[in-house]
Amino acid sequence: MLQYIVPATGLLFTLENILWINIGVFVGSVFAAIPGLSVILCVILFLPVTYTMTAIPGMMFLLGIYCAGGYGGSVSAILINTPGTPHAAATMLDGHPLSRKGRTKAALKIALYASTFGGVFSALMLLFLGPQVAKIAAQLGTAEYFMVCVFGLTIIAGVSGKSIIRGLVSACLGLLISCIGTDPMTSYDRFTFGIPRLYLGLDLAVCLIGLFALVEILAKAEKKLGELRLDTAKMHDDGKISRQEYKRMVRPVIMSSIIGVLVGIIPGTGASEASWFSYNTAKNLSKHPEEFGNGSVEGIAAAESANNAVTGATLIPLLTLGIPGDGTVAIMLSALMINGLNPGLSLFTTDGDIMYAIMLGLILVNLFMFIQGRFLTTLFAKVVSIPQEILTPIIVIFCFAGAYSVNENYFDVAVALVFGILAWILRKLDLPPVPILLGLVLGRMTETNFRRALLISNGDPSIFLKSIYCKIFLALIIIAVGAIVRGKWKEQKAAKAAAAAQKESN
Amino acid sequence: MNKRILSASLALAMTVGLLAGCGSSGGGSGSGGTSGKGSSWKVTCPWAPSGVAAMVSQKAAAKSTQYSDKITLVAEAIAGDAATVNTWVMDTEANDPELVFVGEGLLSITSIIDPSKLQFKEDDFVFVENLYSSIFVLSAEANLNIKTIADLEAYVAKGEEISVAVNGATGSEAFLAASLFGKMGAGDKLKLVAYQSAAEAAQAVAKGETQFAVSHQSQIQETYQQGSVTVVCAFDEKAIENGPFAGVEGVGEKGYPYFRNRCFIMARAGTDEATVKELKDLYDKILADEEVVSWLQDTMLLEVDTMSQEDVDAHIENVKSIVNEYKDLVAG
Numbered sequence: 001m002l003q004y005i006v007p008a009t010g011l012l013f014t015l016e017n018i019l020w021i022n023i024g025v026f027v028g029s030v031f032a033a034i035p036g037l038s039v040i041l042c043v044i045l046f047l048p049v050t051y052t053m054t055a056i057p058g059m060m061f062l063l064g065i066y067c068a069g070g071y072g073g074s075v076s077a078i079l080i081n082t083p084g085t086p087h088a089a090a091t092m093l094d095g096h097p098l099s100r101k102g103r104t105k106a107a108l109k110i111a112l113y114a115s116t117f118g119g120v121f122s123a124l125m126l127l128f129l130g131p132q133v134a135k136i137a138a139q140l141g142t143a144e145y146f147m148v149c150v151f152g153l154t155i156i157a158g159v160s161g162k163s164i165i166r167g168l169v170s171a172c173l174g175l176l177i178s179c180i181g182t183d184p185m186t187s188y189d190r191f192t193f194g195i196p197r198l199y200l201g202l203d204l205a206v207c208l209i210g211l212f213a214l215v216e217i218l219a220k221a222e223k224k225l226g227e228l229r230l231d232t233a234k235m236h237d238d239g240k241i242s243r244q245e246y247k248r249m250v251r252p253v254i255m256s257s258i259i260g261v262l263v264g265i266i267p268g269t270g271a272s273e274a275s276w277f278s279y280n281t282a283k284n285l286s287k288h289p290e291e292f293g294n295g296s297v298e299g300i301a302a303a304e305s306a307n308n309a310v311t312g313a314t315l316i317p318l319l320t321l322g323i324p325g326d327g328t329v330a331i332m333l334s335a336l337m338i339n340g341l342n343p344g345l346s347l348f349t350t351d352g353d354i355m356y357a358i359m360l361g362l363i364l365v366n367l368f369m370f371i372q373g374r375f376l377t378t379l380f381a382k383v384v385s386i387p388q389e390i391l392t393p394i395i396v397i398f399c400f401a402g403a404y405s406v407n408e409n410y411f412d413v414a415v416a417l418v419f420g421i422l423a424w425i426l427r428k429l430d431l432p433p434v435p436i437l438l439g440l441v442l443g444r445m446t447e448t449n450f451r452r453a454l455l456i457s458n459g460d461p462s463i464f465l466k467s468i469y470c471k472i473f474l475a476l477i478i479i480a481v482g483a484i485v486r487g488k489w490k491e492q493k494a495a496k497a498a499a500a501a502q503k504e505s506n
Numbered sequence: 507m508n509k510r511i512l513s514a515s516l517a518l519a520m521t522v523g524l525l526a527g528c529g530s531s532g533g534g535s536g537s538g539g540t541s542g543k544g545s546s547w548k549v550t551c552p553w554a555p556s557g558v559a560a561m562v563s564q565k566a567a568a569k570s571t572q573y574s575d576k577i578t579l580v581a582e583a584i585a586g587d588a589a590t591v592n593t594w595v596m597d598t599e600a601n602d603p604e605l606v607f608v609g610e611g612l613l614s615i616t617s618i619i620d621p622s623k624l625q626f627k628e629d630d631f632v633f634v635e636n637l638y639s640s641i642f643v644l645s646a647e648a649n650l651n652i653k654t655i656a657d658l659e660a661y662v663a664k665g666e667e668i669s670v671a672v673n674g675a676t677g678s679e680a681f682l683a684a685s686l687f688g689k690m691g692a693g694d695k696l697k698l699v700a701y702q703s704a705a706e707a708a709q710a711v712a713k714g715e716t717q718f719a720v721s722h723q724s725q726i727q728e729t730y731q732q733g734s735v736t737v738v739c740a741f742d743e744k745a746i747e748n749g750p751f752a753g754v755e756g757v758g759e760k761g762y763p764y765f766r767n768r769c770f771i772m773a774r775a776g777t778d779e780a781t782v783k784e785l786k787d788l789y790d791k792i793l794a795d796e797e798v799v800s801w802l803q804d805t806m807l808l809e810v811d812t813m814s815q816e817d818v819d820a821h822i823e824n825v826k827s828i829v830n831e832y833k834d835l836v837a838g
Contacts, residue, residue, distance in 0.1 A: 199589035
């Protein structure tokens with residue numbers, strides 16, 4: 001490891017990288033602060049910008065957006081009781097009440113400190129755990145990789161929204177779309193309809209622009225958006241946090257960072273799950289549980305440290321196995337692969353200096369997020385008030401320019417448009433888009449490894465259970481699916497009970 | 507409502523303006539020849555950015571400014587093989603400052619196996635230079651203890667199934683494996699297992715997923731040095747002369763078919779002869795650079811291999827004859 005750290009430091013500490021980190025952090029904070037604009041949308045819109053960059057500045061820029069998005073979401077959650085991103089919902093429970101008590105700056109400060117700690121902790125975990133996991137990944141063969149892919153596909157159960165069935169339908173659609181192009185095992189064409197540009201398959205970034213960005217524009221056009229007026233006079237408190245409050249924050253921040261890392265490593269779970277789980281854990285362990293929901297510093301600290309502790313952890317399966325921990329990092333895979341960096345052990349050996357530079361860079365990203373948060377939060381907060389009729393055309397421009405710039409042709413612009421309309425129809429049918437993304441990312445890898453493994457074994461399916469790694473992954477698949485299905489079942493049960501109680505009270 | 511109309515009009519006007527701007531500054535801007543002041547020539551490699559061709563192209567591009575004040579080569583890798591070259595042909599015209607790599611895979615293999623995939627003909631290109639040639643090697647799982655062609659022939663004579671890891675289902679490696687084992691009379695026992703990259707195929711044999719693999723020398727070197735594989739033979743006329751595999755027998759010595767892997771740099775047909783010559787001269791200067799030569803030989807385990815149009819034609823025909831003879835073993 002040490003042999004890579006020194007050259008990595010040299011590669012990382014350049015003016016270009018520092019600049020891109022700061023641009024990424026700024027853009028991520030602003031996007032996440034605006035309700036309705038998600039981090040995933042931001043990463044998709046800015047992904048094409050990285051295609052002209054080398055690996056390190058490109059990844060630094062995207063990681064800047066990703067990490068700052070974790071913190072930025074808390075700004076509107078605290079100020080206007082509307083989470084900028086879904087994972088800031090837990091922060092809102094105590095952040096806004098504390099703001100109403102006249103301690104807005106203090107609430108934002110707690111969120112920033114906790115986010116920074118969680119992010120740095122997570123980056124250190126990536127630095128130390130990543131190479132170890134990569135060593136194991138190097139021992140995996142075709143059958144084991146297929147099991148890893150299936151494990152990755154369990155993410156679908158976690159991101160299916162209310163209905164797992166609908167999630168599976170979306171995922172199947174994604175898997176089907178991933179079949180477009182040349183068959184990886186025979187080189188014959190599939191679903192290309194004689195269109196030469198389709199031999200390559202569909203570009204992931206172009207599909208994502210349609211699926212996640214253009215669809216948002218179509219959805220905005222449908223509804224009347226209320227104006228978000230922010231009174232920045234709210235932020236004129238001194239922002240002081242007492243020593244007692246700092247002491248109370250220590251335990252939930254550490255606990256939540258550990259929870260965030262553990263949750264982040266598991267594909268299918270993400271920042272939202274981590275922040276709610278941590279919030280509940282902090283409440284159960286607190287000496288002042290009655291303060292939760294009424295402006296508890298522990299509540300804000302727990303939720304924010306957890307959702308930022310996920311950021312580095314989700315990169316562990318991505319960089320070592322090519323399995324994205326969540327939808328946002330799935331997009332970052334494109335930025336790596338465009339630079340010829342394929343996930344696996346070789347990433348940590350052949351390209352060790354680049355990889356360690358990226359991992360060390362994640363620490364730097366969190367530190368710059370802290371600096372920008374300290375001095376620019378008021379500015380981020382003001383962005384919340386930008387009228388949608390100005391923001392929307394700007395996003396449209398980014399969408400089309402992004403789609404064009406991927407391969408510099410209009411065909412991709414048309415593809416993005418088709419995917420935008422498709423996503424809009426799916427939204428009408430209440431089918432979630434994230435499983436489509438996972439189907440697109442994992443489809444080809446799953447299919448290739450499945451067919452190749454059967455070719456190697458002459459059609460004997462027992463190859464998927466032969467090695468110890470296959471058995472471990474099978475157990476993990478069963479546990480993950482079981483846990484997610486149980487969670488969904490509990491959710492439904494609780495919802496039914498609540499509905500019954502409401503009916504009774506009426 | 508007014509705000510929505512305003513917003514929609516703004517978005518439409520900006521989008522149309524932007525895309526129109528993109529189109530006018532896009533491909534075919536035609537800085538034409540190289541006679542003016544400095545001009546950039548984009549060199550598109552239609553294979554993986556981490557592959558051998560892309561790395562060599564990158565190296566040549568980095569050296570271009572050292573040998574020319576007028577031409578700057580800009581290397582780009584867009585994986586996609588036929589699709590990338592199709593797009594390139596569609597988007598370019600004569601004298602565009604664009605170059606593309608085309609190998610025997612497209613000109614000799616795809617043109618026979620799946621000609622509908624090619625939206626171009628050989629006539630659409632004009633040959634500039636060949637940068638290198640690579641001698642593929644056949645490696646075997648170490649436990650099999652196969653170190654020579656004689657060992658291999660003895661193993662094949664046992665009549666057991668033969669599995670070979672190759673890069674792509676119908677790539678050069680697949681045809682080399684098919685021609686060797688087919689000529690040995692073991693075509694019916696041959697199972698080609700396609701991987702997504704040459705490096706992945708080279709790793710497969712070390713993990714015991716297949717008994718053999720065909721790969722570039724550089725891709726099997728690390729595994730070979732770790733003792734996980736043995737290197738049986740080289741797909742060349744004679745034994746390998748340099749590098750870690752020096753002395754490994756060439757299949758040509760025993761009468762088996764072979765070809766080297768070559769990737770030609772092409773310009774769009776109709777490009778001025780003087781421009782093509784200038785580009786060829788630049789590449790020749792780069793390929794004569796001592797640093798480039800030693801990098802190709804020692805690191806990439808390749809050979810500098812400048813060629814003429816006649817050499818190119820001969821290479822394409824040789825590969826075509828092998829493909830025609832063994833296509834049933836590869837493509838079924």
